[in-house]
Amino acid sequence: MGKFFKLIYNEEIKLYIRKSTWIMYIVLAGLIIGIAALTNTFDQGKNYTSDNWRTELQKENKALQKDTEDYIKETNPDEDDFYVNMNQEEMDRNNYYLEHDIQPQNYGAWQFTSDNAGLLSVVSLLTIIVAAGTVANEFRWGTIKLLLIRPISRSVILLSKYVSVLLFALITLVFVLALSLISGGMFFGFEDSLQTVVTSHGELQQTSLVTETLSSYGYQIVNLIMMTTFAFMISVLFRNSALAIGIAIFLMLSGNSIVGFFQDRAWAKYILFANTDLQQYTTGSPLMEGMTMQFSITVLIVYYIIFIALSWIMFTKRDVAGF
Amino acid sequence: MAEFAMELIHTKKRIGQKEIIKGLSFQIKKGEVFGFIGPNGAGKTTTIRMMVGLMNITSGDILIQGNSIKTKFKEAIKEVGAIVENPEMYPFMTGWQNLMHYARMSSDVTKERVHEVVALVGLEKAINQKVGRYSLGMRQRLGIAQALLSYPSILILDEPTNGLDPAGIREIRQYIRRIAEEEQVSVIISSHLLSEIEMMCDRIGIIKNGELITIESVRAAVGESEKEKELLMMQVEAAPIDKAINLLQAKHSIKAVREEKMLVFQTEKENVPSIIKTLVEQDIAIYQAGVAKKSLEDKFFDLIGENTIG
Ligand SMILES: Nc1ncnc2c1ncn2[C@@H]1O[C@H](COP(=O)(O)OP(=O)(O)O)[C@@H](O)[C@H]1O
Ligand SMILES: [Mg+2]
Numbered sequence: 001m002g003k004f005f006k007l008i009y010n011e012e013i014k015l016y017i018r019k020s021t022w023i024m025y026i027v028l029a030g031l032i033i034g035i036a037a038l039t040n041t042f043d044q045g046k047n048y049t050s051d052n053w054r055t056e057l058q059k060e061n062k063a064l065q066k067d068t069e070d071y072i073k074e075t076n077p078d079e080d081d082f083y084v085n086m087n088q089e090e091m092d093r094n095n096y097y098l099e100h101d102i103q104p105q106n107y108g109a110w111q112f113t114s115d116n117a118g119l120l121s122v123v124s125l126l127t128i129i130v131a132a133g134t135v136a137n138e139f140r141w142g143t144i145k146l147l148l149i150r151p152i153s154r155s156v157i158l159l160s161k162y163v164s165v166l167l168f169a170l171i172t173l174v175f176v177l178a179l180s181l182i183s184g185g186m187f188f189g190f191e192d193s194l195q196t197v198v199t200s201h202g203e204l205q206q207t208s209l210v211t212e213t214l215s216s217y218g219y220q221i222v223n224l225i226m227m228t229t230f231a232f233m234i235s236v237l238f239r240n241s242a243l244a245i246g247i248a249i250f251l252m253l254s255g256n257s258i259v260g261f262f263q264d265r266a267w268a269k270y271i272l273f274a275n276t277d278l279q280q281y282t283t284g285s286p287l288m289e290g291m292t293m294q295f296s297i298t299v300l301i302v303y304y305i306i307f308i309a310l311s312w313i314m315f316t317k318r319d320v321a322g323f
Numbered sequence: 324m325a326e327f328a329m330e331l332i333h334t335k336k337r338i339g340q341k342e343i344i345k346g347l348s349f350q351i352k353k354g355e356v357f358g359f360i361g362p363n364g365a366g367k368t369t370t371i372r373m374m375v376g377l378m379n380i381t382s383g384d385i386l387i388q389g390n391s392i393k394t395k396f397k398e399a400i401k402e403v404g405a406i407v408e409n410p411e412m413y414p415f416m417t418g419w420q421n422l423m424h425y426a427r428m429s430s431d432v433t434k435e436r437v438h439e440v441v442a443l444v445g446l447e448k449a450i451n452q453k454v455g456r457y458s459l460g461m462r463q464r465l466g467i468a469q470a471l472l473s474y475p476s477i478l479i480l481d482e483p484t485n486g487l488d489p490a491g492i493r494e495i496r497q498y499i500r501r502i503a504e505e506e507q508v509s510v511i512i513s514s515h516l517l518s519e520i521e522m523m524c525d526r527i528g529i530i531k532n533g534e535l536i537t538i539e540s541v542r543a544a545v546g547e548s549e550k551e552k553e554l555l556m557m558q559v560e561a562a563p564i565d566k567a568i569n570l571l572q573a574k575h576s577i578k579a580v581r582e583e584k585m586l587v588f589q590t591e592k593e594n595v596p597s598i599i600k601t602l603v604e605q606d607i608a609i610y611q612a613g614v615a616k617k618s619l620e621d622k623f624f625d626l627i628g629e630n631t632i633g
Pocket of ligand 1 (some may be wrong): 321363366507
């Protein structure tokens with residue numbers, strides 16, 4: 001085994017040997033299976049067959065149309081009402097199926113997995129907890145002293161810890177994907193074909209469910225990596241995991257509000273959270289004027305370099321003192 | 324090959340405005356057991372943290388087998404095994420898992436070596452228990468095992484007797500002497516209680532308020548018991564006392580300390596007549612002269628007193 005690989009191995013052992021890590025996975029598994037069971041009970045499940053899907057879709061559209069009209073009569077909403085838009089989108093999608101003569105898919109494991117992309121915020125949360133603990137815990141346990149008196153530079157130790165955190169995120173992500181597919185398959189079965197219709201740059205398009213699933217997970221990974229790296233930095237700076245978890249989770253939850261609050265300032269587009277959602281450029285509605293994909297990626301890279309550089313400087317230069 | 328196992332060259336440590344270590348210079352010889360003694364807060368742990376690179380050295384340097392811990396960290400630290408302050412290990416892992424964790428961090432440590440160090444500290448029975456359930460003595464031993472893993476030539480133990488009962492202290496003492504002989508290492512062992520470690524040391528360095536007060540040999544090659552009898556802690560009431568202190572320094576190279584009206588110093592028995600003679604010849608009045616019960620007793624410690632860093 002290579003030396004660096006052994007360091008990673010050490011870190012993963014220290015992580016997975018603890019019960020608290022297993023509890024994380026049990027909670028995740030409970031969430032996924034619970035969501036599958038709930039979806040199964042409450043969603044009556046449309047059942048399209050090759051004979052009836054056209055009439056089914058037309059029936060749905062009629063119902064949606066009526067629903068929208070009733071809603072407008074009752075509440076007299078604005079031009080840009082969320083509920084109206086949602087119904088309209090669904091009708092557009094149904095029309096797309098009809099026009100292009102594509103049979104829509106019944107709900108299945110892949111669709112379920114794709115819908116679970118939101119669970120990535122739970123994965124982010126768990127990774128933040130792990131990232132916040134990896135350095136701070138060694139200080140809390142006092143084992144940092146034994147860790148840093150080996151013939152290995154502090155930079156390499158820090159890198160091994162950082163990579164181990166990312167590895168944890170990857171393992172957890174694969175766990176969510178796999179368990180979603182498995183429990184989706186058990187509750188709903190797998191789709192017959194993987195074709196689906198999505199909105200891209202404001203237009204409906206045909207694509208594969210697998211691509212769609214992976215890309216919706218992929219976009220969220222940006223946020224995961226940024227917040228994880230941030231928590232890692234805070235824990236290196238303050239050597240305190242609770243503080244790092246607190247700040248990182250607070251920012252993660254309030255990120256959008258922060259951006260909203262400062263929206264009309266010129267510098268608002270430089271806020272980290274205005275740039276973490278790269279999907280805003282594929283769906284075609286960027287948060288603020290003048291923002292492009294390149295702009296956001298540049299901002300993200302700058303933040304990332306700052307997080308990593310601060311962590312590295314603080315970890316390699318500072319005294320490991322008793323208090 | 325470097326002449327000394329370790330060499331401190333005017334090592335200073337300042338934290339904020341406070342100078343905690345005020346220019347320490349001394350050497351650790353190859354294969355010796357060196358006792359590093361001082362009251363709580365004297366700066367033992369701070370010095371040890373600098374020796375192993377946990378703390379930056381404000382000025383001066385520390386050489387380990389000739390390599391500076393500042394500029395040649397990897398080469399220097401390769402020679403060292405250490406416990407700094409408490410023997411902290413991962414409480415949720417077994418003793419064995421803890422040792423394997425550190426074994427993987429050095430390139431030359433095999434499983435056989437891990438078994439070997441476990442046997443050396445006598446932890447075979449408990450090695451598969453979680454460290455969280457270890458007693459302090461067991462953790463201390465596991466700490467020593469960990470420090471020995473990668474065949475160090477210098478073993479640094481910071482207060483290994485702290486918190487142990489007399490039986491535990493006796494055990495540690497035996498291990499350390501045995502390890503020093505079997506593993507051919509220099510041992511630096513710190514304590515705030517002279518009596519707890521003097522018996523296993525070859526030399527003792529005394530530190531107070533971040534300064535080295537004295538270095539004494541306590542144990543020559545001839546053999547422990549014999550040597551111990553010869554080394555006396557003298558108490559002499561003399562006047563004028565300052566002149567007496569200077570005389571001892573000048574004529575006998577003895578560093579004496581003043582304790583109220585008494586002059587306290589340590590010397591070998593055969594030197595006592597000539598010392599008294601020197602004092603008398605130089606018109607120093609001697610009112611009483613005596614020997615403290617044991618060689619380097621706690622008494623010596625009373626005289627050094629507590630730290631006055633404020
Ligand atoms: N990180 C620190 N910041 C400020 N003062 C410190 C720090 N670490 C130690 N000290 C001070 O340095 C002195 C020496 O401490 P230490 O080396 O722990 O002594 P010892 O190990 O001999 O008991 C003490 O007065 C302590 O208060
Ligand atoms: Mg100490």
